[in-house]
Amino acid sequence: xxxxxxxxxxxxxxxxxxxxxxxxxxxxxxxxxxxxxxxxxxxxxxxxxxxxxxxxxxxxxxxxxxxxxxxxxxxxxxxxxxxxxxxxxxxxxxxxxxxxxxxxxxxxxxxxxxxxxxxxxxxxxxxxxxxxxxxxxxxxxxxxxxxxxxxxxxxxxxxxxxxxxxxxxxxxxxxxxxxxxxxxxxxxxxxxxxxxxxxxxxxxxxxxxxxxxxxxxxxxxxxxxxxxxxxxxxxxxxxxxxxxxxxxxxxxxxxxxxxxxxxxxxxxxxxxxxxxxxxxxxxxxxxxxxxxxxxxxxxxxxxxxxxxxxxxxxxxxxxxxxxxxxxxxxxxxxxxxxxxxxxxxxxxxxxxxxxxxxxxxxxxxxxxxxxxxxxxxxxxxxxxxxxxxxxxxxxxxxxxxxxxxxx
Numbered sequence: 088x089x090x091x092x093x094x095x096x097x098x099x100x101x102x103x104x105x106x107x108x109x110x111x112x113x114x115x116x117x118x119x120x121x122x123x124x125x126x127x128x129x130x131x132x133x134x135x136x137x138x139x140x141x142x143x144x145x146x147x148x149x150x151x152x153x154x155x156x157x158x159x160x161x162x163x164x165x166x167x168x169x170x171x172x173x174x175x176x177x178x179x180x181x182x183x184x185x186x187x188x189x190x191x192x193x194x195x196x197x198x199x200x201x202x203x204x205x206x207x208x209x210x211x212x213x214x215x216x217x218x219x220x221x222x223x224x225x226x227x228x229x230x231x232x233x234x235x236x237x238x239x240x241x242x243x244x245x246x247x248x249x250x251x252x253x254x255x256x257x258x259x260x261x262x263x264x265x266x267x268x269x270x271x272x273x274x275x276x277x278x279x280x281x282x283x284x285x286x287x288x289x290x291x292x293x294x295x296x297x298x299x300x301x302x303x304x305x306x307x308x309x310x311x312x313x314x315x316x317x318x319x320x321x322x323x324x325x326x327x328x329x330x331x332x333x334x335x336x337x338x339x340x341x342x343x344x345x346x347x348x349x350x351x352x353x354x355x356x357x358x359x360x361x362x363x364x365x366x367x368x369x370x371x372x373x374x375x376x377x378x379x380x381x382x383x384x385x386x387x388x389x390x391x392x393x394x395x396x397x398x399x400x401x402x403x404x405x406x407x408x409x410x411x412x413x414x415x416x417x418x419x420x421x422x423x424x425x426x427x428x429x430x431x432x433x434x435x436x437x438x439x440x441x442x443x444x445x446x447x448x449x450x451x452x453x454x455x456x457x458x459x460x461x462x463x464x465x466x467x468x469x470x471x472x473x474x475x476x477x478x479x480x481x482x483x484x485x486x487x488x489x490x491x492x493x494x
Contacts, residue, residue: 124157124203127166131173133191133210137180142214145253145294149210152191158200165197172196177210186213215253224248224263224282226304230270234389235314235344238269239307245299248282252295259286263297267304273316276306312350316342319380319394320359325368327400330441335399338362343380344389352385360388365396373399402439406481409434409448414469414488418458425457428489434471438478450474455488465490 130151135144152175156166166172174194179187188211193202226241248263265280279301284292310316319338327333343360347353361381377393410433416425432453436443452472466487471480 120159120161122157123160123163124155125163125166126153126155126204127170127173128153129170131170131175131193134174134176136176136178137182139179139182139214141217142179142182142184143217143253144212145215145255146213148212149207152210153206154193154202155204156195156200157203158197162197162200166195166200169196175205177212179214182214184214184216186211215255217251218254218257219249219251220257220260221247221249222260222262222284224265224302226280226306227264227266228269228306229266230268230272232269232308233271233273233344235311235346236273236308237311239309242305244303248284248302249298250284250295251298256292256294259292260284260295261287265302265304267306269306269308272308273310275308276304278304280304313348313353314344314346314389315353315356316344317356318342318359320361321396322361322364322381323367324364325366327367327370328441330403330439330444331371331400332403333367333399334401335397337397339395339397343394345382345386346389347385347387349385356383356386360386362394362396365398367398370398370400373397402441404437405440405443406435406437407443407446409436409446409451412448412451412453415452415454416457417454418456419492420457420460422494423457423460423462424493425455426491426493427455428491429485430488432469432488433484435481435484436473436478437481438475442475442478446473446478453483455490457490457492460490460492462492462494465492 131154133150133152135148138144154173154175156163156173158166172195174196175191176194177189177191179189188209190209191205191207193205195202224243224246226243228238232238250257250260250263262285263282264285265282267276267278267280269276280303281301282297282299284295284297286292319341321336321338323336345353345356345360362378363381365376365378375395375397378396379393380388382388411431412434414427414430414432416427419425434451434453436446451474453469454472455467455469457467467490468487469483471483473480
């Protein structure tokens, strides 16, 4: 009983002491780990929650925010190294189609913390109903087929495409279109083509999903009666110059289209048309020439009446040994004598045969330059002049010459 009365008597004093102790403890903790306010300038991504599966967000969504947080220094340091500990989200649960302004919610993995500010303070967005519809697939043919060819009926792997997306965009789509270029096509086309969703003005509609994105297209290409493709056969006459050979002869174009009012005549022709003879007699170099075609009666060429013939000619390469070529001395000092051993050399040369056939020893100059050489014995390499850059010096025998200079 006395103990109880004592507690009651000193209860205010005990309570006051407890409050003072808490204040002292809080003060000690605060001085060691003071509260600070920091702005986190790195944008925090905004997570969207609760979106109705039959709705879609359209337009520009503000999907990042900046926050200011008040927290003890130790917490701030943890947040600085763990930016993913700060979360922002908006909850769209229960919202219908239309425009909405929502305040983002901030959650932080660490405590104690307090969000003091964030920007933007509201996020405005527009919700639209998701719509789907089927539209026809259209293949647009660009370019023109070569003369004498026609395109058959287009065959598609499927006739329609499914458009899914925001209602405002889906209603604009009238068709799914792909382009195929028929320029220079002479065989049946079968390929995958990319589809694009277009509105009534032919403008691409964005922000929708197209299924499929590609479609397989087949377009039969056939040649009309009376037309036929044949090869160009080059006819030549004469021989190119001696010492040269023919490396190639090509026609451009290599095939042509012919036509006859009598389809049977065109069908029974050989698979080639000859050129008029091209004269190669005495040709020394490559050349190009336009030539006409030797057409049978009743046959005409569709397009250009001539073809371009490219003739490639090269010189025959050979080699030659020339012996006993005298060695000349130049720039020998006044009053000095030079003895060469040997004083003649053999040389191997290579080059076009037609030049080697005309090359003689007198055309070749072999020199030793003795400028600034004083009496003594030297091993020197001679300099050879061949007179034509197309001829190559392969070797000199011997490769060097002993020179004894005396007074």
